[in-house]
Amino acid sequence: xxxxxxxxxxxxxxxxxxxxxxxxxxxxxxxxxxxxxxxxxxxxxxxxxxxxxxxxxxxxxxxxxxxxxxxxxxxxxxxxxxxxxxxxxxxxxxxxxxxxxxxxxxxxxxxxxxxxxxxxxxxxxxxxxxxxxxxxxxxxxxxxxxxxxxxxxxxxxxxxxxxxxxxxxxxxxxxxxxxxxxxxxxxxxxxxxxxxxxxxxxxxxxxxxxxxxxxxxxxxxxxxxxxxxxxxxxxxxxxxxxxxxxxxxxxxxxxxxxxxxxxxxxxxxxxxxxxxxxxxxxxxxxx
Numbered sequence: 636x637x638x639x640x641x642x643x644x645x646x647x648x649x650x651x652x653x654x655x656x657x658x659x660x661x662x663x664x665x666x667x668x669x670x671x672x673x674x675x676x677x678x679x680x681x682x683x684x685x686x687x688x689x690x691x692x693x694x695x696x697x698x699x700x701x702x703x704x705x706x707x708x709x710x711x712x713x714x715x716x717x718x719x720x721x722x723x724x725x726x727x728x729x730x731x732x733x734x735x736x737x738x739x740x741x742x743x744x745x746x747x748x749x750x751x752x753x754x755x756x757x758x759x760x761x762x763x764x765x766x767x768x769x770x771x772x773x774x775x776x777x778x779x780x781x782x783x784x785x786x787x788x789x790x791x792x793x794x795x796x797x798x799x800x801x802x803x804x805x806x807x808x809x810x811x812x813x814x815x816x817x818x819x820x821x822x823x824x825x826x827x828x829x830x831x832x833x834x835x836x837x838x839x840x841x842x843x844x845x846x847x848x849x850x851x852x853x854x855x856x857x858x859x860x861x862x863x864x865x866x867x868x869x870x871x872x873x874x875x876x877x878x879x880x881x882x883x884x885x886x887x888x889x890x891x892x893x894x895x896x897x898x899x900x901x902x903x904x905x906x907x908x909x910x911x912x913x914x915x916x917x918x919x920x921x922x
Contacts, residue, residue, distance in 0.1 A: 636687070639706075640676045641841060642833040648672065648689060650680060651841075660687035673698060674832045674843070675705035675789050697736045699791065702843050703832055706789055709739040713794035713803060715746040721755045722795065727906035728851055729793055730767065735856055735864040741768045741784065745799040748773035761900040766866045772803065782807055785840030792842070808837040858914055862890075865907050867899045883911060 638658065642649035648660045660680055662672055670692050672678065677693040698705045710733040714721050721744070730740040742762050751759070763769045770780050781803070784790075792800045834841040853861070858881050862868055868882070868890050876887035882904075893899045 636680050636682075637677060637693070638680060639834075639841075640672055640674050640678060640689075641836075642831075643672070643674055644831050650678070650687065650689075658687045660689050662689045666690065666692060673703050673705040674834050675707060675841075677706065697738060699736060699738075702791060704789065704791060704834070704843050707736070707738050707791055707843075708788035709741055709784075709790050711741050711743050711784075711790055711792045711794075713743045713745060713792055713798045713800045715795060715798040716744065716751055716755060717746060717749045719795045719797055721758065723758045723902050724906055724909075725795065725851075726762070727903060728910060730866070731861060731864040731907075731910060732851065732853070732856070733793075734866055735860050739768075740866075741770070743781070743794075743803065744769065744771045745803065746774065747771045758902065761902060765900070765903075766869075772799075775806065782838045785838045785842065788840045789834065790837075790840060790842045804837060804842060808835075853910060853914055854917070856914060858911065861907070861911060861914060865903065867903050868907075871899075881911065883908065 636650075636652060636658075638650035638652040640648055641651045641657075646661065648662060650658045650660050652658070658680070666672065666689055672689060672692055673695075675698075676695065678689045679691040679693065680687040680689045682688075695705045697707060699707055710729070712726055712729050712733070714726055726742060730742075733740040744759055759769065759771075768784075770784070772781070785807075792804070794800060832843075834843055856864070862872060862882060871889040871893050874889040875882070875885065877885055880888050880890075882888050882890035890899065890904070894901055894904045
């Protein structure tokens with residue numbers, strides 16, 4: 636049987652097949668020696684003595700480390716208008732990290748009922764006019780675009796603390812909140828000795844129960860990785876005068892020309908340069 640791991644509690648695994656059936660499974664020792672199974676992994680499992688045993692982990696398309704999930708299709712970046720204020724710096728840094736893992740970033744703007752300043756409206760419109768999908772939501776409303784967005788995909792949530800990540804999912808799928816509460820009670824508050832990771836069915840998709848990235852770090856990203864991870868840059872990459880152009884001070888840079896022509900928002904470029912300098916500084920320390 637080929638199925639997907641949707642829950643891991645200690646050494647116990649729950650599998651989900653294409654028909655929506657769930658099975659409890661264990662992992663064979665030979666698999667553990669090769670790779671640690673993650674939620675989101677597609678696996679081959681055999682029925683042995685009435686219990687499924689995971690025999691093989693199929694190749695992963697990608698993986699996240701925090702939360703630990705494999706084969707993620709999209710990350711929903713949840714940002715509020717106020718309390719906390721909208722941050723284009725945080726949106727961009729998260730989207731760079733997400734795109735670098737071959738995951739599609741989607742921007743969800745919450746609390747739009749609180750009123751949007753002209754400055755924030757300008758920033759949001761820049762995203763809406765670019766390649767990233769943007770959805771706006773207000774209090775107690777789950778925008779009808781969100782549920783279809785999750786269909787047949789593995790999603791994770793990230794963004795500001797207090798921006799409404801949990802509220803957003805609970806509005807769409809109330810059982811999501813109940814399921815996560817029950818597992819928290821079962822494991823006990825503050826206990827980290829039992830490994831628990833789960834993908835919940837929300838609509839016809841799967842959503843990680845641990846919202847977002849616990850830290851924003853570019854330690855694993857190179858300069859060339861960064862440029863590839865700015866989705867607004869992609870139409871212009873490979874067309875600069877120099878093959879190793881990092882779109883900073885080089886002449887005849889197509890990315891910088893696009894910024895000057897208004898085809899790439901200057902905010903995006905400035906946030907790229909900020910992260911670029913962080914990576915360059917890190918490299919210099921290692922030399």
